[in-house]
Each structure stands twice: as C-alpha cells, then as structure tokens.
Amino acid sequence: MDVVNESEDTRLQDFIRDVVRADLASGKVKGVVTRFPPEPNGYLHIGHAKSIVLNFGIAEEFGGRCHLRFDDTNPAKEEQEYINSIKEDVRWLGYEWGADLYHTSDYFETLFEWAVHLINHGKAYVDDSPAEEIRKMRGTLTQPGKNSPCRDRSVQENLDLFTAMRAGEFAEGSRVLRAKIDMASGNINLRDPVIYRILHASHPRTGDKWHIYPTYDFAHGQSDAIEHVTHSLCTLEFADHRPLYEWFIDNLPVPARPRQYEFSRLNISHTVLSKRRLIQLVNEGHVSGWDDPRMPTISGLRRRGYPPAAIRDFVRRVGITKSDNVIEMALLEHCARENLNRNAPRRMAVLNPLKVVIENYPEGPGEELEAVNNPQDESAGTRMVPFSREIYIERGDFMEEPPRKFFRLGPGREVRLRYAYFITCVGVIKDESGEVTELRCTYDPATRGGDAPDGRKVRGTIHWVSAAHAITGQVRLYEHLFTDVEPGAGGDMLDDLNPDSLKLLENARLEPSLSKSKSGAPVQFERQGYFTRDPDSSAEKPVFNRTVALRDSWAKIQKKN
RNA sequence: UGGGGCGUAGCCAAGCGGUAAGGCAGCGGGUUUUGAUCCCGUCAUGCGCAGGUUCGAAUCCUGCCGCCCCAGCCA
Numbered sequence A: 001m002d003v004v005n006e007s008e009d010t011r012l013q014d015f016i017r018d019v020v021r022a023d024l025a026s027g028k029v030k031g032v033v034t035r036f037p038p039e040p041n042g043y044l045h046i047g048h049a050k051s052i053v054l055n056f057g058i059a060e061e062f063g064g065r066c067h068l069r070f071d072d073t074n075p076a077k078e079e080q081e082y083i084n085s086i087k088e089d090v091r092w093l094g095y096e097w098g099a100d101l102y103h104t105s106d107y108f109e110t111l112f113e114w115a116v117h118l119i120n121h122g123k124a125y126v127d128d129s130p131a132e133e134i135r136k137m138r139g140t141l142t143q144p145g146k147n148s149p150c151r152d153r154s155v156q157e158n159l160d161l162f163t164a165m166r167a168g169e170f171a172e173g174s175r176v177l178r179a180k181i182d183m184a185s186g187n188i189n190l191r192d193p194v195i196y197r198i199l200h201a202s203h204p205r206t207g208d209k210w211h212i213y214p215t216y217d218f219a220h221g222q223s224d225a226i227e228h229v230t231h232s233l234c235t236l237e238f239a240d241h242r243p244l245y246e247w248f249i250d251n252l253p254v255p256a257r258p259r260q261y262e263f264s265r266l267n268i269s270h271t272v273l274s275k276r277r278l279i280q281l282v283n284e285g286h287v288s289g290w291d292d293p294r295m296p297t298i299s300g301l302r303r304r305g306y307p308p309a310a311i312r313d314f315v316r317r318v319g320i321t322k323s324d325n326v327i328e329m330a331l332l333e334h335c336a337r338e339n340l341n342r343n344a345p346r347r348m349a350v351l352n353p354l355k356v357v358i359e360n361y362p363e364g365p366g367e368e369l370e371a372v373n374n375p376q377d378e379s380a381g382t383r384m385v386p387f388s389r390e391i392y393i394e395r396g397d398f399m400e401e402p403p404r405k406f407f408r409l410g411p412g413r414e415v416r417l418r419y420a421y422f423i424t425c426v427g428v429i430k431d432e433s434g435e436v437t438e439l440r441c442t443y444d445p446a447t448r449g450g451d452a453p454d455g456r457k458v459r460g461t462i463h464w465v466s467a468a469h470a471i472t473g474q475v476r477l478y479e480h481l482f483t484d485v486e487p488g489a490g491g492d493m494l495d496d497l498n499p500d501s502l503k504l505l506e507n508a509r510l511e512p513s514l515s516k517s518k519s520g521a522p523v524q525f526e527r528q529g530y531f532t533r534d535p536d537s538s539a540e541k542p543v544f545n546r547t548v549a550l551r552d553s554w555a556k557i558q559k560k561n
Numbered sequence B: 001u002g003g004g005g006c007g008u009a010g011c012c013a014a015g016c017g018g019u020a021a022g023g024c025a026g027c028g029g030g031u032u033u034u035g036a037u038c039c040c041g042u043c044a045u046g047c048g049c050a051g052g053u054u055c056g057a058a059u060c061c062u063g064c065c066g067c068c069c070c071a072g073c074c075a
Helices: A003-009 A015-026 A046-061 A080-092 A104-120 A131-137 A155-166 A216-226 A236-251 A275-283 A298-304 A308-318 A329-343 A445-450 A512-516 A553-560
Strands: A033-036 A065-070 A101-103 A124-127 A176-179 A194-198 A212-214 A231-235 A259-263 A353-358 A367-372 A382-387 A390-394 A414-417 A422-430 A436-444 A464-466 A471-478 A502-510 A522-525 A529-533 A543-549
Touching: A015 A046, A015 A231, A015 A259, A033 A046, A033 A231, A046 A065, A046 A231, A046 A298, A046 A308, A065 A080, A065 A104, A080 A298, A101 A104, A104 A124, A104 A155, A104 A176, A104 A194, A104 A212, A104 A216, A124 A155, A155 A194, A176 A236, A194 A216, A216 A231, A216 A236, A231 A236, A236 A259, A298 A308, A298 A543, A308 A329, A329 A522, A329 A529, A329 A543, A353 A502, A367 A445, A382 A464, A382 A512, A414 A445, A436 A445, A471 A512, A502 A512, A522 A543
Parallel strands: A033 A065, A065 A101, A231 A259, A353 A436, A471 A543
Antiparallel strands: A124 A176, A176 A194, A194 A212, A353 A390, A367 A382, A390 A464, A414 A422, A422 A436, A471 A502, A522 A529, A529 A543
C-alpha cells in the first residue's frame, strides 16, 4: 500500500485547517499550538470529543502541540472529581498532552496585574452597583446601555477599591471590576463587561488565596496568549465574544497574539448534549449516573462498549463547519459497527432461551466443535465449543406457524446450528397456558460442522448454546434514551424519554468461554450485536451491555408487513 | 427595531467562475454456515428565493426569505 497516497486521500479538509495551512505557509506562525480548555464542572460528552479530536488532531497533523487547560475560573461550581474524569476521558480517546497541562488558575497573579494595568490606563473601573442595577444599565438587544455612575472614578480610587476587593474586604457580589469599553455597542459583550467578581469560595487549586476571580472573557484569551496558543478554537456561541477577546489582546502587554476561530457544536439525534440537561438526567435519576451506557458522555460510551477509534472516526466524518447540524445517531452506530466488525471476536449467546432436546443424539458429555473467532480476521483463530443433547436456542428463532420468508425453525423444518449440525423439529411441547416450553428435534450426524455432504441446503442458520455447559448471565439491551429526534423540541425533554431505553434479560445463556471476557473488551454475540462486559458483573453472574445491534434486514421486512 | 453566524439530497458535507465529490440513511440486486459482513447498482437538470453580471454562476453583485446565537458577577 502506498502510504503517502493514503494520507493524501484521507487528508482532512475544513476551513480551520485551511487557515492553519495558510498561516504555516505564509510564515505567520512557525508552529501550531492549540488547546482543549474544559471547565471542570461536569463530565465530558461526545460534543467535547469533537473539540478534542479537532484540537489534538490538528496539532498532530501539523507537527504542533495541543495543551490541556482546565478553565477553572469559577470555584463555585468546579470540583477535582471532574478534573480527574476529564483527564481519564481524554487519554481514553487516545490523546496525550505530555508536559502541556495547564490551569487558568496558574495565571491568576498575572491576570490580576493585567487588570491593574487596565485600571492604570483608565480602561477598567470598579462598579458598586448591584447586579440587578448593572443588568438594567446594560440596555437591551435593541437599545443601548447607560453608563454606570461609577464609570468615571479616578484611577487611584479604582486601584484602592480593587486592592480591597482582592483582600477580601467586601461582601460577595457587592462590587465588580468592569472593562471600560462602550455601553452603546451593538455587541452586548462590549458594554463594559464584568472582568472580576468577588467570590468567597475555596478554589480546588488555589484554596482561599483569592477572593476575586476573573471571568471567562478576561481569562481565556490571555491564557491563550500566555501559552502562545496560535489557533484558539471554540464553538459558535463565542463568536460574539471575539471582539472582546481581541480588545484584551490589544490593550494588555500580552506575549503573543492568538486568534480565535469558531465552529458549530455537535448535535446528535435522539439524545441531548447540553451540560444542563445531562446534569438533570443524572440528578433526577433518569439514568444511573454520568457513565450510564445510555448517556452520550465519554464515560457512558466507554461503558456501553464504544471503541475510542469509532468515536474519533465519527467526529471526523461529521466534519467541521459553521452550520447548525443534527447528526443522525445512525452514523455513530455505523462507525461502531464498522470498527467492531473488524475487531470483535464472535461468540454465541442465547438471550431468550428455549430448550431443545435432540432425541437421536447420545446422552452424555457430548463433544466439542470448532468455531471461527472472527471471519473478518483469520489471525483471531478458532475455539472449541461444547455441544450436547440438550441445547438452548433463541425463542425468536422458532415459530409454530412461520410466515412467508421466515427461514428459521418451525414444526417439521430443518435449520443449521452454526458450526454444529442440521436439526429438524419433530415436536413442540407447551405448558397449560399454551406457551412453548421445549422443542424436540432430530439431528443429522452427517452434517457435523454444518455442511451437508449430500449438498442439501437449509435457508436458516441459528446460534445455540449447550444447556449443560452454558453460563447464565444478565444482558442489558439499550435503545435510544429519547424517542424524539430532537428531545424537548416540543417542550419538556422528559416527555420524550424512551420508556424502553433499557431492557434487562436476566436469564441469558452464554457460551462458556464468555466467562473469561474482560470488561471493556468487545465481543459479538452472533446474529445479535456487539456487547461488552459491564463492571457490575460478579464472579457468578456476568453482565453484558449491548453496544449496538447488528443490522437486521429481517426486522425491516417484518416492519413492512 | 441592535449585533453576530448559517442556508448544497432525509441527515452530514465537498465545492473557491468551466457545467453538483464523498459518507450515513433509503431503495434494488449478488455472494454468504451470522437475515451480519462484503460487492454491485440507484438516489440534486439541481445548490433558500428573485433579479443582475458573464460565452458560462452553487461560486461574483443586488434585494428578499428562513433558521441559530447574544441582554450571567456561567463557560
């Protein structure tokens, strides 16, 4: 394979990479530096993955580096727990920041000096107005704001007040420092934005050292400058902040001039990706936690069994643009299947067991039959699977009155047991209520391994597991968390919760080799889907989560009729 | 009624004045010891709408229309 051509073919194209290439080509920047700047106040979700893959990906592609920077300017809502989970998730996604781990709080002292610099140049002032008053004076979207009565304080008075603010001499919320820009600007962010507020909260990293904390706007661009970030990539809602970002860069003695570029955030059908709504799902108990396999969080996807490579592939396929979008969940699922098809070893598992007795098969321990581990990967080899007179098959693989095109088992019908024998159904046993409790079958010893020497064909091949050898486990089948493409579009997202998003199967019968499977490792249950062992598993009872079902054209045919 | 952003197929998305890439979904067919995978075919006389410039326009100009974001001492 021609490696050079391959990398050409897969070269990613988007407006941000265009800018990076141009800046590198013109010599505007000598190397590219990006950053992923999460606020440690929640768990990462797949929307963050888009940003992570973009930022770390660009650094990788252009031989630069990507910083991991915790944007920890608000001690009121940030916690160490989140810092830990974020690091774990970024690593799991396949990225490493090396020595480039930073915190905005590392720059608090510099930021303070720069605020003083602004005051000294008459470009910032302390405002004593209550929050409510400041809000009123800000004006509206269509009407200009009004100048605060504090706007023309002397430099000295501002300095004294700001110093006292730092010393913790004022009550929380009693005063703020504002940049003096333009109360009549059409851009509300320029109407004398608050850049420091009083917060008597203990910070996870700086403890009780500070009583004032910079706002996002006053911290972000300057942090980028301090770190010599060249391309500061963020989502569209920050586009309005860019003039402010640049105003600080223009008015402060910063060591570099980073540039901000905005792209649209990721949206996915049948789920929600806003921090607020994710928190609500967790806090109100609609899911078991941040890592519930139905959650679009990185930890949820991990527990669900999504390979990190599939997530990277997904966000790359989605692309980077400035248009609003809602990506169909089907694309994410496709990426998972494509990866798992290549990598997941195959096993047999009967989710809804129905006992089958093979009347002409000898009693006793049975035999072992060879099964292929992965038809897509010869190097995965084969394994031996025990077979005996009593087995379990899937209830859904038998119908007493099969409709047209049903290729599986029915009275008098013959099917192939995968890697085993052809069997024919010769009897159906039911209980008083009429429910089928057992099937009686005969097998053809000549079809051992699954091939008929006489060339006889069967339409169906079904999976099975030896009753005496099977281990019993719990299987969790997941569906979309929401029934609606856009949850909450019609009001409350809770109205759109899918009542069937989790189905528990307590009595699944698993091929014995499954007792050895490791949590997180993918496995395909033949004819059903991709699964992974859940950490809830116990020694006696393994638990498997369904990552994604196999495509099912039979279900599609049934739906049509 | 202010400022910013965006409109190419059901969902994404290339395209940068020379006659609409690709992926997902869908549909049709072939192979198959997974109704899986894989393979083949099909899917925009059309690029929000209306004018204009040009030999030629999704690309340039003008005017409309629609959608998203902004009035936290959140990020």
